[in-house]
């Protein structure tokens with residue numbers, strides 16, 4: 131089996147590699163990397179590196195055109211690169227009649243609403259088993275242009291595309307030698323360095339969803355195995371998967387981060403303070419209710435088993451500080 135992966139050195143991609151290698155020991159895996167130093171890191175997993183980037187579109191198409199399985203864990207918004215991947219898959223289909231499997235990344239930000247900072251029982255719960263809900267998300271939502279692009283390609287029939295849409299990821303992989311700062315800790319650190327505060331919108335009772343990186347990786351593997359099983363009769367938004375874990379009010383997470391940033395002398399208060407999205411753009415997401423149910427993964431036997439977000443705050447901040 132030929133595999134092509136974009137994002138192999140990232141938090142999610144790095145956590146996936148050992149699982150992929152264990153499940154498919156003889157797979158020929160090629161990763162697109164931006165740095166020469168990535169090659170020896172990936173070689174430990176028996177992964178070949180090709181130097182380039184997602185912006186090298188002809189290279190992305192060429193590598194995709196040779197792969198049975200294509201994985202993008204690099205970025206949910208690289209529309210042109212995703213189009214180049216689809217072009218490669220189409221080229222392969224037209225030349226050989228073989229349909230590739232493409233696992234693309236999105237994210238729960240696609241469900242954002244008005245960031246009020248308040249939990250509302252009436253806020254929409256998105257269970258991915260109800261395809262009408264994911265299909266009905268507005269075209270203006272984040273990541274949506276890419277989601278629509280890949281879903282249309284799946285329906286067109288030359289490639290089987292699965293969209294995996296993780297909640298906010300935390301933790302360092304316990305199964306991989308590749309660990310990287312989480313985007314969550316990275317953005318909170320950037321804000322705290324500027325304002326000396328961790329922010330909430332309003333009372334901060336809005337619910338967000340958090341998932342351990344190793345659970346994201348096992349979710350990926352679960353979907354990949356399902357895609358190759360020959361048992362999948364779905365198409366389009368029927369191949370859309372939330373990868374969600376703990377449902378937690380933002381204020382609880384903000385308090386945990388504020389306490390730790392304060393203990394490290396980076397925040398001037400050990401309690402979160404209010405800010406509007408105009409004052410802190412990240413509050414446009416962290417002030418929303420994000421309620422997703424990973425029903426399709428649950429039906430495939432997957433469940434999140436990683437340690438709680440609160441057990442990972444200290445280490446996630448440490449990784450973000452080290453990465454500066």
Ligand SMILES: NC(=O)c1ccc[n+]([C@@H]2O[C@H](COP(=O)([O-])OP(=O)(O)OC[C@H]3O[C@@H](n4cnc5c(N)ncnc54)[C@H](OP(=O)(O)O)[C@@H]3O)[C@@H](O)[C@H]2O)c1
Pocket residue numbers: 136137138139140141142143162163164165182183184185203204205206207235236237238295296297298299300310311312313314
């Ligand atoms: N983390 C989350 O909370 C979360 C939640 C939902 C969705 N997502 C989506 O998932 C993506 C990956 O998340 P992550 O936490 O694994 O991020 P990450 O740790 O920053 O890893 C990103 C990986 O993609 C590679 N990459 C990024 N842009 C690239 C480009 N233009 N060309 C080639 N390689 C590129 C990086 O390579 P380098 O080593 O060269 O930088 C790295 O290997 C995010 O960008 C986001 O769109 C993330």
